[in-house]
Amino acid sequence: MTEILWTAKEWAQAVGGRLVDATGAPLGGADAIALHASNVNFDSRAIEIGDIFLALKGARDGHEFVASAYKAGAAFCVTERATPGAVCCVVDDVQTALEVAAVYARDRTIGCKRGAVTGSVGKTSVTQMVMATLKRAGRAHSAIKSFNNHIGVPLTLVRMPRETERAVFEIGMNHADEITPLSKFVAPDAVIITTVGAVHTENFPDGELGIVKAKAEIFDGLQPSGLAILNADNRWFDELKARAESIGTKVASFGESVGADALLTGYDVISDPDGDYARIQAEIHGQSYDFKLYTTGKHQAVNAMSVLLMAQALGVDLKVAIAALEDFRPLAGRGSVRHVTVDGKSITVIDESYNANPISMTATIESLGARVVEPDQRKIVVLTDMLELGPDEAALHAGLLSVIEAQAIDKVYCAGPLMANLWQIVPPALKGGYASTAQELIAPLKADLRSGDVVMIKGSNGSKAGLIAASLV
Numbered sequence: 001m002t003e004i005l006w007t008a009k010e011w012a013q014a015v016g017g018r019l020v021d022a023t024g025a026p027l028g029g030a031d032a033i034a035l036h037a038s039n040v041n042f043d044s045r046a047i048e049i050g051d052i053f054l055a056l057k058g059a060r061d062g063h064e065f066v067a068s069a070y071k072a073g074a075a076f077c078v079t080e081r082a083t084p085g086a087v088c089c090v091v092d093d094v095q096t097a098l099e100v101a102a103v104y105a106r107d108r109t110i111g112c113k114r115g116a117v118t119g120s121v122g123k124t125s126v127t128q129m130v131m132a133t134l135k136r137a138g139r140a141h142s143a144i145k146s147f148n149n150h151i152g153v154p155l156t157l158v159r160m161p162r163e164t165e166r167a168v169f170e171i172g173m174n175h176a177d178e179i180t181p182l183s184k185f186v187a188p189d190a191v192i193i194t195t196v197g198a199v200h201t202e203n204f205p206d207g208e209l210g211i212v213k214a215k216a217e218i219f220d221g222l223q224p225s226g227l228a229i230l231n232a233d234n235r236w237f238d239e240l241k242a243r244a245e246s247i248g249t250k251v252a253s254f255g256e257s258v259g260a261d262a263l264l265t266g267y268d269v270i271s272d273p274d275g276d277y278a279r280i281q282a283e284i285h286g287q288s289y290d291f292k293l294y295t296t297g298k299h300q301a302v303n304a305m306s307v308l309l310m311a312q313a314l315g316v317d318l319k320v321a322i323a324a325l326e327d328f329r330p331l332a333g334r335g336s337v338r339h340v341t342v343d344g345k346s347i348t349v350i351d352e353s354y355n356a357n358p359i360s361m362t363a364t365i366e367s368l369g370a371r372v373v374e375p376d377q378r379k380i381v382v383l384t385d386m387l388e389l390g391p392d393e394a395a396l397h398a399g400l401l402s403v404i405e406a407q408a409i410d411k412v413y414c415a416g417p418l419m420a421n422l423w424q425i426v427p428p429a430l431k432g433g434y435a436s437t438a439q440e441l442i443a444p445l446k447a448d449l450r451s452g453d454v455v456m457i458k459g460s461n462g463s464k465a466g467l468i469a470a471s472l473v
Contacts, residue, residue: 003161006052008035008076008089014104015097017078017089024082035087037075040158042151049073055080056094056151095151102154102185108162113314115168116186118179118218119194119231120211121360123148125295125334126194126303127170132328133311133321138165148172153182166314174388175203176214183221190227190313191218192306196236197359198389198396212236216243226250227313229306232257252313254305261285262305269296269371275329276337276348284308284318291322295330296337296350298370299363333466335364342472345449349472350456353465356386358396361458362403368456369407377452378410382445382468384438384459385416397421404430411448415441416463438464442471 009032012019019027027035041047042054044065053069055062055077066077070086078097079088091097106114117127124146134140141164143156148170156169171182183191193215196208204210219228228244230237233255241251254262265288266281278293280301293304304325311321330336333354340349352364361383368379381404389396398421404412411432414423423434432448435441438459445468449455455472459465 003038004036005039005159005161006037008032008037008087011037011052011076011078011101012089015078015089015091015100017091017097019076020082020088020090022085022087024084027087035075040155041074042155044069044072047072047074050075053077054094054098054155056098062094098151098154098158099181099185102157105158105160105162106185106187109160109164109167112160112164113166114186114188115166115190115192115310115314116171116183116188116218116221117168117192117194117310118171118173118215119192120197120215121357121363122194122299122303123170123172124354125300125331126192126307127168128331129304129307129325129328130168130192130310133307133316133324134166134168134314136320136324137311137316139163140165141167143170146170146172148182150178150182154185157185166316168310168314171218173214173217176210177217179214179217180220183218185221187221187223188218188226189223190229190310191222192229192310193218193231193240194303194306195231195234195359196240197234197357198392203390208236209239212239216240219244219247219249222249224248227252227309229254229309229313231255231302231306232260233302252309254309255302260305262309264302264305266290267298267301267370271348273339276339280304282308284312289318289322292326294326294328295335296371297335297352297364297367299360299367300330300335333461333469340473342446342449345451345453347449347451347472348454349469350454351469352456352458353469354461356384356458356460356465357389358386358399361386361400364456364458365400365403365407365409368454369409371454373454374452377454378450379408380411380413380432380453380455381409382413382441382455382457382465383415383419383422384441384465384468385418385463387418387460387462393418394421398425401425413441413445415465415468416459418463438467442468446471 021027037052038050040052047069053074066083076087131142141160232253253260263283268279413432415438433444457469
């Protein structure tokens with residue numbers, strides 16, 4: 001039997017809506033109770049039988065798709081006007097109704113412990129690692145995608161079953177004042193700020209300090225006894241810690257810096273035919289642990305320290321959390337490692353193609369540099385444009401050369417007009433190839449590969465780095 005997430009009556013009562021049947025007549029009593037839903041969706045193309053359809057207004061007005069959503073099997077639709085032929089819960093504003101329902105859904109999960117994750121990079125991977133630990137400990141909930149904005153966060157809440165014991169939410173932002181309302185919707189017991197850096201600086205006149213202030217908004221929704229988990233290695237740690245402590249929030253730290261509550265003390269990449277992994281040594285509150293992590297970037301090993309602190313804060317036994325991390329596999333485009341044969345050549349592909357900014361680019365290049373390879377093996381970076389970097393985008397792309405040279409990378413391949421700023425200054429000995437688009441880079445890259453090459457692919461999702469990763473199979 002499909003689990004009942006909402007009845008029409010409960011939803012209407014939660015949001016103050018008016019239920020009407022397909023003729024526009026009032027719907028109430030037993031009919032409203034019997035009509036129930038198992039999921040909530042705002043994309044009419046993804047509607048499944050038993051969903052609630054939210055007629056949100058975006059690039060297109062969701063009201064244009066009410067009839068098709070209902071025909072596809074929606075239990076009822078949340079609209080701002082009755083629609084002939086569809087059962088509707090009529091409200092003044094659908095977005096507001098979603099937000100009100102989110103708070104209601106949060107409050108009906110009595111005793112549920114909630115975590116929230118933000119940061120300039122690593123939010124999705126950390127959120128999914130946290131979720132892996134929570135699932136080991138009981139009924140857990142999180143978003144199935146990077147639903148981290150003004151729609152995604154409340155949507156994740158209204159999808160949360162009332163029996164949920166623990167939940168984790170990803171929270172993102174592009175501008176100031178975006179995180180505060182989302183954090184208040186979640187009302188987390190613990191939060192992680194993965195790191196802070198120059199991402200979306202085009203929207204902040206005061207640069208990185210503006211981003212620090214925006215990320216610190218996640219403290220605004222914390223429960224009174226909540227915990228802020230902060231990156232001790234980040235240059236903004238002291239600033240964030242002071243902001244947290246100024247409102248009475250407890251702070252725990254993670255990273256490689258001496259004194260961190262969750263301290264990464266050892267990291268080695270082990271090559272294995274069944275999948276490369278990192279051997280991690282850590283001290284959590286002074287206690288030593290040793291475990292595997294099947295996501296090999298060192299930045300992910302650091303992130304795992306924050307995951308263990310949050311798991312503890314949400315009531316998960318540390319040994320249970322570590323066992324969950326040992327079974328965790330990275331999401332597509334976020335650090336997966338595979339050994340493949342391309343045109344008869346055996347190579348290792350590190351797929352970091354989902355997204356990119358200067359922080360994550362630096363971290364992944366450093367991780368590639370740290371890998372131990374045989375003398376005849378080459379370390380190759382394949383880079384596509386980093387997007388949304390503002391007026392300094394040319395310099396930020398060119399600035400990657402210093403880390404490339406410091407990590408003894410053997411060959412550099414670039415695609416895109418922004419990466420041209422890097423390509424122009426790459427020393428001739430390191431130049432592999434350049435193309436104006438990711439698609440055009442595939443053929444010359446594959447032609448130049450040798451058996452034994454270790455190839456790391458990184459770029460913003462919009463610059464199609466994933467096309468290159470997908471071609472190396």
